[in-house]
Amino acid sequence: MNKNSTEILSPEECASKIFEMSGAKFEPDMASDLWTKILQHKWLLSEKLTRDVGFRTACIDFLENMDQAIDEYMSYKRRDILTEMGAQTIGREVWDTISDSQPPKQLVQRRIILPLTELDLSRKHGVSPPKTIIFFGPPGTGKTHFVKAIAGVLSWWYIEIAPSMLLEDGPGKVGANLRRMMEKVRTLEEAVIFIDEFEELAGKRDQADRLDKSITNEFLKQVPLFKNEANKVLLVCATNYIRQLDQALLRPGRFDCIIPVGGLNNDERKTVLEYYLSQLNTGPIDLIKLIEETSRFTPADIQYLFEQVAQFAFEEEIAKRDDFRVTTETVLHLMPKVRPSLTDEIIEEFEKDTLIYARV
Ligand SMILES: Nc1ncnc2c1ncn2[C@@H]1O[C@H](COP(=O)(O)OP(=O)(O)OP(=O)(O)O)[C@@H](O)[C@H]1O
Numbered sequence: 001m002n003k004n005s006t007e008i009l010s011p012e013e014c015a016s017k018i019f020e021m022s023g024a025k026f027e028p029d030m031a032s033d034l035w036t037k038i039l040q041h042k043w044l045l046s047e048k049l050t051r052d053v054g055f056r057t058a059c060i061d062f063l064e065n066m067d068q069a070i071d072e073y074m075s076y077k078r079r080d081i082l083t084e085m086g087a088q089t090i091g092r093e094v095w096d097t098i099s100d101s102q103p104p105k106q107l108v109q110r111r112i113i114l115p116l117t118e119l120d121l122s123r124k125h126g127v128s129p130p131k132t133i134i135f136f137g138p139p140g141t142g143k144t145h146f147v148k149a150i151a152g153v154l155s156w157w158y159i160e161i162a163p164s165m166l167l168e169d170g171p172g173k174v175g176a177n178l179r180r181m182m183e184k185v186r187t188l189e190e191a192v193i194f195i196d197e198f199e200e201l202a203g204k205r206d207q208a209d210r211l212d213k214s215i216t217n218e219f220l221k222q223v224p225l226f227k228n229e230a231n232k233v234l235l236v237c238a239t240n241y242i243r244q245l246d247q248a249l250l251r252p253g254r255f256d257c258i259i260p261v262g263g264l265n266n267d268e269r270k271t272v273l274e275y276y277l278s279q280l281n282t283g284p285i286d287l288i289k290l291i292e293e294t295s296r297f298t299p300a301d302i303q304y305l306f307e308q309v310a311q312f313a314f315e316e317e318i319a320k321r322d323d324f325r326v327t328t329e330t331v332l333h334l335m336p337k338v339r340p341s342l343t344d345e346i347i348e349e350f351e352k353d354t355l356i357y358a359r360v
């Protein structure tokens, strides 16, 4: 019978196939692994040469350049995965928009960036760079912004997995889709994998219906697998509702760090305000006044406020055809349009969550 690539061969059959084609002898177990790689090499050669390359050619070529052939196939597959997952590159400047004093910038620098960039020193001192991280905090406080900033400062790929991507084939397939995606992204190099609205995938099992339970279970299995890989892939999950996550996920052993991202103090708001003001055509600005007036604003609120200011300035100049400069009064005039996201209650709850859940 003519065995082809779609048939599954026993280890003994693999060994005899390889021997028949190249004269090289291998133990059956090793031959089985090699045969898979030879098939991959055959596929890659055929893609490159745009014609079907025979088994014999692929086998001989593979055995002659084994390491290179494996690397080449892996990097080809990685490129495929990056395209499929919509991988993005993020500029270093995102990191610079975050004030040095803004929590958790220093922490992220110490625990995540430095151990990954100073690999020799982290090895010397037995520091293992974290591979799995949770950011939690109220909406709009900059969790997504931080994850992008990390990818930017490391010059790694940024890949976002939204729960909706996993739902594409219907609710019954979420667990299987999650496993498939995780298997793919784990093979990448230098990538930050970001899962937003994490609570939708990893909610408490005792409050979930059967389907949700199976997704949470899948997650429980997948997270430790990231830690077993020796490659540079960081899994970062974010949630506004840390209390809704399954407690088994939060125990040490699954996530290396659980990092709170809260409101901004005066100094931190100053940096964010300066950043957004620098994008405008400004006149005199009383920064201290603006810092005072925005005490309950998240970065998202500040961003929205300045979108309003920009539009207002633009329309004023169109109406009057005279250079319009944004001043403190312009910003204060538009401020009532923005309802600050943070309330005393939200801050209090966040502080409680920080005491209970933060692990850095
Ligand atoms: N330090 C910062 N400087 C400038 N802009 C910032 C900063 N942090 C966040 N932003 C901006 O504020 C907006 C909200 O931030 P982000 O989306 O990261 O919040 P989030 O915590 O992920 O919110 P959600 O919980 O709703 O997903 C974004 O548009 C982001 O670009």
Ligand SMILES: [Mg+2]
Residues within 6 Å of the ligand: 143, 144, 145, 196, 238
């Ligand atoms: Mg977000």
